[in-house]
Amino acid sequence: MATASNIRPGPTRAASLEQGAFVWSVALADAAKAAALAGILGFFFIGMKTDIAGDGLVLSYRWAALGHAVLIVFLGRLLLDALLGKAAPVTTQMLTAGIFIAGIAGIMTQDATGGSLPARALVGAVLGGLIVAVLYGVALWRRRPAPARAEATRQARFAIPIGIALVLLALTLPFLITTFLPGQQRQFIDLAILILTYVMLGWGLNIVVGLAGLLDLGYVAFYAVGAYSFALLSTCFPFIGFWSALPLAGMLAGMWGLVLGFPVLRLRGDYLAIVTLAFGEIIRVVLLNWVDFTNGPNGISGVPKPTFFGLEFSRGEGGFADFFGLEFSTIHRFIYLYYIILALAFLTNFVTLRLRKLPIGRAWEALREDEIACRALGINTTNTKLTAFGIGAMFGGLAGAFFATRQGFVSPESFTFMESAIILAIVVLGGLGSQMGVVIAATVMIGGIEMLRHISFVGQIFPGVDPVQYRMIIFGLAMVAIMIWKPRGFISRRNPSAVLKERKSIGADLVSQGEGH
Amino acid sequence: MTTPLNSPAQRWLDTPLLSVEHLTMRFGGIVAVDDLSFQVGRGDITALIGPNGAGKTTVFNCLTGFYKPSEGRIVMRHGPGPHDAALAAAHSGGLRHSKDGDSGVFLLERMPDFEIPRQAGVARTFQNIRLFGGMTVLENLLVAQHNGLMVASGYTLGGILGLPGYRRAEKKAIDRAVYWLEQTALLDRADDPAGDLSYGAQRRLEIARAMCTGPKLLCLDEPAAGLNPRESAELNRLIRTIRDEHGTSVLLIEHDMGVVMEISDHVVVLDYGVKIADGSAETVRNDPKVIAAYLGVEDEAEAEDIVEGVAS
Numbered sequence: 014m015a016t017a018s019n020i021r022p023g024p025t026r027a028a029s030l031e032q033g034a035f036v037w038s039v040a041l042a043d044a045a046k047a048a049a050l051a052g053i054l055g056f057f058f059i060g061m062k063t064d065i066a067g068d069g070l071v072l073s074y075r076w077a078a079l080g081h082a083v084l085i086v087f088l089g090r091l092l093l094d095a096l097l098g099k100a101a102p103v104t105t106q107m108l109t110a111g112i113f114i115a116g117i118a119g120i121m122t123q124d125a126t127g128g129s130l131p132a133r134a135l136v137g138a139v140l141g142g143l144i145v146a147v148l149y150g151v152a153l154w155r156r157r158p159a160p161a162r163a164e165a166t167r168q169a170r171f172a173i174p175i176g177i178a179l180v181l182l183a184l185t186l187p188f189l190i191t192t193f194l195p196g197q198q199r200q201f202i203d204l205a206i207l208i209l210t211y212v213m214l215g216w217g218l219n220i221v222v223g224l225a226g227l228l229d230l231g232y233v234a235f236y237a238v239g240a241y242s243f244a245l246l247s248t249c250f251p252f253i254g255f256w257s258a259l260p261l262a263g264m265l266a267g268m269w270g271l272v273l274g275f276p277v278l279r280l281r282g283d284y285l286a287i288v289t290l291a292f293g294e295i296i297r298v299v300l301l302n303w304v305d306f307t308n309g310p311n312g313i314s315g316v317p318k319p320t321f322f323g324l325e326f327s328r329g330e331g332g333f334a335d336f337f338g339l340e341f342s343t344i345h346r347f348i349y350l351y352y353i354i355l356a357l358a359f360l361t362n363f364v365t366l367r368l369r370k371l372p373i374g375r376a377w378e379a380l381r382e383d384e385i386a387c388r389a390l391g392i393n394t395t396n397t398k399l400t401a402f403g404i405g406a407m408f409g410g411l412a413g414a415f416f417a418t419r420q421g422f423v424s425p426e427s428f429t430f431m432e433s434a435i436i437l438a439i440v441v442l443g444g445l446g447s448q449m450g451v452v453i454a455a456t457v458m459i460g461g462i463e464m465l466r467h468i469s470f471v472g473q474i475f476p477g478v479d480p481v482q483y484r485m486i487i488f489g490l491a492m493v494a495i496m497i498w499k500p501r502g503f504i505s506r507r508n509p510s511a512v513l514k515e516r517k518s519i520g521a522d523l524v525s526q527g528e529g530h
Numbered sequence: 531m532t533t534p535l536n537s538p539a540q541r542w543l544d545t546p547l548l549s550v551e552h553l554t555m556r557f558g559g560i561v562a563v564d565d566l567s568f569q570v571g572r573g574d575i576t577a578l579i580g581p582n583g584a585g586k587t588t589v590f591n592c593l594t595g596f597y598k599p600s601e602g603r604i605v606m607r608h609g610p611g612p613h614d615a616a617l618a619a620a621h622s623g624g625l626r627h628s629k630d631g632d633s634g635v636f637l638l639e640r641m642p643d644f645e646i647p648r649q650a651g652v653a654r655t656f657q658n659i660r661l662f663g664g665m666t667v668l669e670n671l672l673v674a675q676h677n678g679l680m681v682a683s684g685y686t687l688g689g690i691l692g693l694p695g696y697r698r699a700e701k702k703a704i705d706r707a708v709y710w711l712e713q714t715a716l717l718d719r720a721d722d723p724a725g726d727l728s729y730g731a732q733r734r735l736e737i738a739r740a741m742c743t744g745p746k747l748l749c750l751d752e753p754a755a756g757l758n759p760r761e762s763a764e765l766n767r768l769i770r771t772i773r774d775e776h777g778t779s780v781l782l783i784e785h786d787m788g789v790v791m792e793i794s795d796h797v798v799v800l801d802y803g804v805k806i807a808d809g810s811a812e813t814v815r816n817d818p819k820v821i822a823a824y825l826g827v828e829d830e831a832e833a834e835d836i837v838e839g840v841a842s
């Protein structure tokens with residue numbers, strides 16, 4: 014079955030590196046070669062630059078930038094050798110990682126330190142050392158002897174109590190925040206709403222990517238369709254109201270999922286990823302250019318806020334606070350929004366967990382494992398993929414509708430590829446197919462990016478450095494680190510959907526990742 | 531035809547379940563299967579043998595819809611009799627199949643791959659095992675019952691609402707899975723991931739999974755490859771059980787002549803895509819063309835098998 018089996022070029026480079034043990038001299042020579050190559054290639058491309066001056070072009074030189082590029086290639090190559098060569102001891106891996114980070118930090122702090130080399134070296138060394146220490150701690154902790162079976166049962170034993178605790182926490186969170194953080198309640202409830210929106214989006218995409226194994230890089234398209242459907246429905250037909258417009262928006266997005274899915278899902282692997290990416294962009298470009306319908310780049314404003322059984326969250330007569338005899342506070346509306354997105358997220362989770370135990374869910378997972386075997390068992394794989402795509406799109410649309418009502422405003426800017434990438438990162442980082450993993454990853458990612466806004470105190474240690482500027486880099490490094498030590502995400506074990514006698518979770522090494530990974 | 535006319539029981543001629551008629555499959559310039567015709571008798575265990583690269587797997591891929599044959603016709607018949615009238619009507623009417631209660635004819639070369647197991651009742655296993663490695667043994671067998679369960683779950687709606695009809699159907703599906711796990715001695719591995727099983731167990735699981743689709747014809751692509759003699763003997767017993775107790779006819783590709791000669795009622799021999807012999811195990815084993823084809827192959831073990839077969 015030569016055509017039927019999916020032939021892919023193997024990772025030959027990594028394989029060749031894996032064969033030999035890590036030898037410092039060889040690795041250094043390898044890195045030096047790569048650096049020299051970078052130097053030669055970069056000589057013209059990085060080292061020289063033409064600027065437009067009064068009377069034409071003038072040549073200017075950027076030797077520092079070239080030096081940095083060469084240094085990055087050298088250190089990066091060293092790190093790669095250490096990480097990919099399985100034979101390298103953990104300490105070597107740590108050391109090279111530290112040197113790499115120190116180098117990057119040194120380069121980044123060029124402006125902050127006024128270009129003084131010793132200061133940059135110091136910053137680099139401190140940062141590198143710090144990160145190596147953390148990584149080493151993690152490695153030691155992971156090294157503790159724990160038989161696989163024991164770990165599996167331990168995970169299973171704690172799953173239910175942890176789940177219940179999390180649900181209780183989620184249900185009471187707004188009150189915890191208003192009680193314990195009264196000064197910042199607005200900010201924290203807003204953050205919780207944002208995280209929950211991404212949890213819901215992650216769960217929606219998890220159906221497509223995690224269960225059915227279809228790599229969808231354009232998920233944001235359905236988020237956009239939901240948001241615009243809701244915005245247009247509720248501004249053009251105000252009588253529809255939030256609670257009717259919401260399911261309509263979800264259905265429209267789901268329908269778009271089917272419409273886009275139909276041509277796309279005949280493709281396999283990488284092609285699928287590329288075409289979904291393109292569809293995501295097409296939807297955004299259409300929203301941007303179809304001015305008559307979508308108001309183009311100006312977006313749609315005045316999207317109505319949700320009401321509580323017809324009660325608006327407004328001051329004075331007939332408002333929510335007035336009706337219940339409470340003192341008016343703007344926070345009520347945020348708490349209400351929080352509960353709406355919590356309910357939507359729970360709905361997504363409930364439906365997904367339910368579907369996993371139904372034939373359709375099992376067919377999705379089987380499709381991820383082996384499409385040809387599915388067809389040999391009589392499963393209509395096109396329909397099965399379409400349902401995954403459509404249901405995933407529907408939840409994306411519901412989240413989009415919520416987004417529209419929360420913001421009160423939608424514009425194409427909110428639906429860039431970056432958004433798809435973040436949602437996908439949440440799913441991958443959490444562990445493909447894992448519901449709990451998505452929660453952890455969304456909290457860490459969205460919460461983490463927010464928290465990094467508040468690390469300006471680091472600036473007091475290194476005068477002149479504004480760490481907030483570097484938060485995306487710090488964040489990226491953290492993600493790289495997580496993917497190195499937990500390549501299959503935070504929760505990489507799969508829970509079987511049917512059990513005869515004893516529930517045993519399945520290790521990630523056996524679970525396939527599906528198309529295009 | 532190399533089949534002697536005086537051979538005792540020729541079910542494949544009298545009551546064919548499947549007939550392959552003038553099947554040709556070309557890949558660019560290669561003719562992998564060349565004008566091949568043979569029949570599979572209802573209730574027979576039929577072996578398709580031939581040296582490496584003879585085109586056996588290609589025939590399976592044509593039967594199960596993975597390849598669209600370049601030429602030829604493949605007919606599957608349900609219910610006794612040749613169904614000549616129905617077949618002629620379906621063929622000229624451009625139909626994929628025509629059904630009448632339990633009986634019917636199916637033109638497999640016209641059907642999309644996923645409809646062949648569902649409608650025509652042809653299930654298969656793969657030469658390079660294709661299990662759902664990250665799913666448990668039980669889940670593998672439940673996936674095989676997808677179509678029935680899908681209807682029982684009201685195409686998912688009833689299932690989401692938790693209607694009792696689906697729960698009953700799932701219970702039945704699990705019972706059926708347990709039955710096949712018992713038959714294949716895999717019951718104590720039911721909750722383990724399929725990818726964790728030993729090679730022999732994976733082969734048995736693939737057969738169990740194919741049987742869970744409730745097929746009329748089971749196509750096994752080298753089921754004994756990589757099995758030790760004890761496992762091989764168990765496999766023979768399993769194949770016989772499938773045929774005797776479930777009325778499922780078996781078509782198998784096999785290199786192990788011991789297995790072939792012991793269990794098959796009918797042997798078809800391919801060489802370079804052409805049929806060189808067709809008949810009972812006894813007649814084929816003594817056919818000089820078959821001996822020549824196998825001796826022409828480098829693989830000495832196979833040639834020896836044949837020579838021994840002739841000598842005994």
Ligand SMILES: Nc1ncnc2c1ncn2[C@@H]1O[C@H](COP(=O)(O)OP(=O)(O)OP(=O)(O)O)[C@@H](O)[C@H]1O
Nearest residue numbers: 014015016557562581582583584585586587588589
């Ligand atoms: N998809 C394909 N494209 C091109 N050629 C193919 C394809 N599939 C099979 N072939 C060719 O058809 C011929 C028959 O192959 P096939 O796999 O059917 O042999 P086989 O009898 O199953 O052999 P084996 O005993 O080794 O499994 C071979 O020459 C093979 O290269």
Ligand SMILES: [Mg+2]
Nearest residue numbers: 586587588657
């Ligand atoms: Mg073969």
